[in-house]
Amino acid sequence: MEQQSISISKAGIVTSLQARCSVIAAANPIGGRYDSSKTFSQNVELTDPIVSRFDILCVIKDVVDPITDEMLAQFVVDSHCKSQPKGANLTDRSATNSQDGVQASIGKTECEIIPQELLKKYITYAKLNVFPRLHDADLNKLAQVYAELRIESSHGQGVPIAVRHIESMIRMSEAHARIHLRQHVIQEDVDMAIRVLLESFISTQKFGVQKALQKDALQFEEIMSGSTAKFSYVDVKIAELQSKALDHGISDLEAFFSSSEFSGANFELDEAKGVIRHRLTH
The missing domain is CATH 1.10.287 (Helix Hairpins)
Incomplete structure (x- = not known):
């Protein structure tokens, strides 16, 4: 449960009970088949407040393979x-x-199957003895991811990103550290939580939006994980910037491209390729 507790007010009894458990729910799509041209909420007929209470959303499709x-x-x-x-x-x-x-x-x-009894003991030990916590730097990173996803969700028509998703990433990071018997959350745990949330967010989008988000997500994960050694720059298409500028009533970008602020922020204009290149600092 989200708050690890549940309140009861019935028959004159007002109390709060512990509810340290996970809730797994399944919903069949309308018509018996998931329609990728519709949003997640339209497919399952669930309201956004209810959907936002789940940490992870997994869309299972019957793909012919x-x-x-x-x-x-x-x-x-x-x-x-x-x-x-x-x-x-x-x-x-x-x-x-x-x-x-x-x-x-x-x-x-090429994997070893763990005996069921050993797995039960392992999980019990982790629940009773391992209580990992995040560092301030990790919290800042999750907050930045949340801010970026909020901007992206405002453009799409999938599941909206709410403050609950910050807590979702924190819970997933701590759970990943706990299953590895770590008392402290490390970079690997945070990156896993970000990756799962990204995949969950993308899977709820319409088919046309998914393709664009999947390309951005790969680059986004590399940048957020700090492994930018392979990428010394990020390219943005000029046409995309012009389209965004027109939405704000700006039609001429030549002055911006030639300004000192543009070059001072490590941006370069490559008209031959039609992109704006941003050099990453290490």
Whole structure:
């Protein structure tokens, strides 16, 4: 729960109880299929105040993928074979083949499956003994991400970004640190929370907006994570700036391009490529 507590006022009893749990909800889209030309709220008919109370929104679409479809079909067949009673040799042989197939698929993933009992003990230990906290620098970074997403959400028609999303990123950062048994939140934890929120925000947008946001998100993550060694500059199309300027009644940008403020802020005009290049300082 968001506040880790729930208030009760009924039959003369007024109290507050602990509610340290997570809430997972699922909603089927209208018509049985998610329509990417509509917003998330229009697909599930939920109001923005209710949607904003969830930290993460995951849009699961039925995308046709031969590889994924074959893996799913194989899993269903294997599950069916293993559920058959032991009797005929044909059934036993099928079960053996299915087990071999499952082991082969597990081997391809190159990951070790943790026993369920060990996983339960691990989670219990983390909940009782690990209480990570963020540093002030991390909070400033999350605040900057929130401000940028607020600007982006005002242009799109997806789920609006609210103050609750700052708390969502804080909770996700602390949870990621806790699952790694860290008492302090590090850069990796904060970057993970930012990445999850970005993916959640983009997935709720219309299809046309998603493509543009996905390109911006990759560059945005690199800049926010501080790993700008690969990128010494950022390019902005002149046409995009001119379009934004026209919205504010500005049609001539030549004076701005030739001003000392433009060059003093590490901006360069490349008319041949039609972009404005901003040199990143390290």
